[in-house]
Amino acid sequence: MHHGRLDYETALGLKELRTRIAKAGIPSSKLDESINIATWNIRHFGRGRRTNQSLHYIAEILGQFDLIAITELSKNVRDLKKVIDYLGPYWDVVFSDYTYDYGGNGERIAYLFDKRAVVFTGLAAELDPPRKKNKSTGEWETKLSWWRSPFMASFAAGNFDFVLITAHIRWGNSLKERQRSLQLLADWVDKKRKDAYGIDKDIIVMGDFNIPKIDDDLFKAITSRGLRIPDVLRGMEHGSNLAKDKRYDQILYYPSYTKTFTNKGGIVDFHTGGIDKLYPNKELSHAKYTYQLSDHLPLWMNLDVDLDDERIDQVITRAEQRLAKAQRERDQE
Numbered sequence: 190m191h192h193g194r195l196d197y198e199t200a201l202g203l204k205e206l207r208t209r210i211a212k213a214g215i216p217s218s219k220l221d222e223s224i225n226i227a228t229w230n231i232r233h234f235g236r237g238r239r240t241n242q243s244l245h246y247i248a249e250i251l252g253q254f255d256l257i258a259i260t261e262l263s264k265n266v267r268d269l270k271k272v273i274d275y276l277g278p279y280w281d282v283v284f285s286d287y288t289y290d291y292g293g294n295g296e297r298i299a300y301l302f303d304k305r306a307v308v309f310t311g312l313a314a315e316l317d318p319p320r321k322k323n324k325s326t327g328e329w330e331t332k333l334s335w336w337r338s339p340f341m342a343s344f345a346a347g348n349f350d351f352v353l354i355t356a357h358i359r360w361g362n363s364l365k366e367r368q369r370s371l372q373l374l375a376d377w378v379d380k381k382r383k384d385a386y387g388i389d390k391d392i393i394v395m396g397d398f399n400i401p402k403i404d405d406d407l408f409k410a411i412t413s414r415g416l417r418i419p420d421v422l423r424g425m426e427h428g429s430n431l432a433k434d435k436r437y438d439q440i441l442y443y444p445s446y447t448k449t450f451t452n453k454g455g456i457v458d459f460h461t462g463g464i465d466k467l468y469p470n471k472e473l474s475h476a477k478y479t480y481q482l483s484d485h486l487p488l489w490m491n492l493d494v495d496l497d498d499e500r501i502d503q504v505i506t507r508a509e510q511r512l513a514k515a516q517r518e519r520d521q522e
Contacts, residue, residue, distance in 0.1 A: 190252050191277040192245055198469050199242045205466045206246055206459060213457045215253050215489060221347040222495045223451070224255040224306050228355065228395040228438055230485035235263030236295070243481040244268055246467065248275035250457060254489060255306040256344065258355040258395045262297040263287075269299065279305050283313050285340040298340035298355050298396075310350065312343035312388050316377060333373055335359070339396070343388050347494030349449065351391040354378060358398045364407065367399055371410040379414035382443060391449075394441040397485065401435050402428075408436075416441040419450040419490060429486045431460045431479070438488040448499050453491035460486065 195203070218224045231247065239247075251257055251272065262269060264287040273280050284299035302309065315338035320329040339356035356374055361367045378394055381387055394416055400407040403423060412418070418441055427433035433456075442450060459467075464478050473481065 190249065191275055192248070193275070195245070196242075198471075199245055201469050202242060202467045203245060203249060205462065206249055209459050209462055210250065210253060210457055213253075213455060213489070214453070215457070216453055216491055218255050218306055218491075220306060222493070224346045224492050224494055225253065225489055226256045226258075226393070226395075226440070226492060227251075227254040227457075227487045227489040228258040228260070228397075228440060229487040230260045230357070230397040230438065230483060232261055232479050232483040232485070233263060234259065234261055234483075235265040235268045237480055239268055239481055241271075242468070244271050245275060246459070246482060248272045250459060250487060251301060252276050253457065254303075254487075255346070256300065256302040256353075257487070258353060259299040259301060260296070260355065260357040260397050262299045264295045264297065266297070269301075273301070276301075276303075279303055281309070283309055283342050285313075285315055285338065288337065292334070292336040292359075294337065296337050296357065298337075298357065300340075300342050300344075300353060300355070302344065306346060308345045310343040310345050310388075312341070312352065314342075315340055316354070316356075316374075318373060319377065333369060335370055335373070339374060346492070347496070348500075349391070349492070349494040349496055350389050351393055352387075352389050354392060354394045355396040356394070356398065357396055360399055368407055368410045371398060371400075371407055372413065375411050375414045375416065378416065390443070391445055392443055395439065397437050398439050399437050400439065401437070403436055411439070411441065415443055417444060419454060421450075421452045421454040422488070422490065425455060427456065429456050429488045431484055431486065433458070433486070438485060440488060440490050448493045448496065451491045451493050454489055456486045456488055458486055 281304050282299055282301045285297045287295050287297050318331045320331050323330050336359045337357050341354040343352050358370050428435040429438040464473055
């Protein structure tokens with residue numbers, strides 16, 4: 190971390206923040222063996238005025254991970270650039286464009302990553318909803334919009350190549366609207382996974398899905414095509430909002446490699462312990478505090494990216510299954 194010169198109050202706050210972060214139990218990543226990934230909705234990140242003190246705190250939290258999907262990044266990326274300076278020269282970012290109309294809320298999605306652990310492999314694109322041809326006009330049109338386009342990018346760590354897809358699903362006027370958006374995303378990701386020309390079949394889906402609880406209709410929509418939540422996250426007793434009673438944020442995957450998602454994951458609770466210890470000598474209301482840090486807690490997972498043993502075992506298993514099938518066919522002749 191490259192915090193540079195700090196004032197007394199920021200130093201005190203960082204000391205307290207590090208104590209809170211340590212309680213999350215995030216393991217140390219190991220080059221070519223394991224990485225820690227996270228998704229964090231940083232409230233209106235880049236919109237309005239955040240203090241340098243808050244940007245130091247955000248950098249400290251982000252620096253616990255190797256790859257982070259950030260939602261609610263503003264069209265103005267000035268604060269993101271400051272945070273990257275604090276993180277240091279090994280850090281890089283890939284981010285989406287923003288939608289100009291009000292429906293997009295001026296938001297981007299970003300992937301922030303430590304180049305020593307994770308490599309960006311070239312694919313970066315916003316998801317377009319499926320289109321159908323209007324027979325009367327000849328135009329290809331969409332029936333449903335996400336408002337804020339999900340964003341995907343390809344990465345590699347160790348010998349694990351994967352594609353991340355991150356979304357910030359709109360709240361909408363009803364649960365049915367939200368459910369339609371989530372179902373559309375599940376259908377799109379499933380189609381991409383089956384695409385013969387897809388860059389990689391290992392897809393991880395992350396972000397703020399505005400799902401209140403596990404196994405409700407909204408959760409069933411996003412998991413209807415085979416995406417699953419890692420067991421360690423399913424078993425969490427709390428959510429990722431500050432009150433820890435909502436499961437808005439999710440990390441989902443297709444279980445191609447059983448070892449990849451380890452039994453280590455959870456949230457980083459930077460909030461419990463109060464505002465005053467993070468911002469000593471400042472009178473900061475809860476509402477203003479959420480615009481300095483966030484109203485969401487980061488959700489994280491540890492990934493095993495050394496898959497040689499499992500890949501070798503899978504090759505052997507498939508070969509032995511083919512041999513056994515061939516033997517049965519010969520025996521039936």
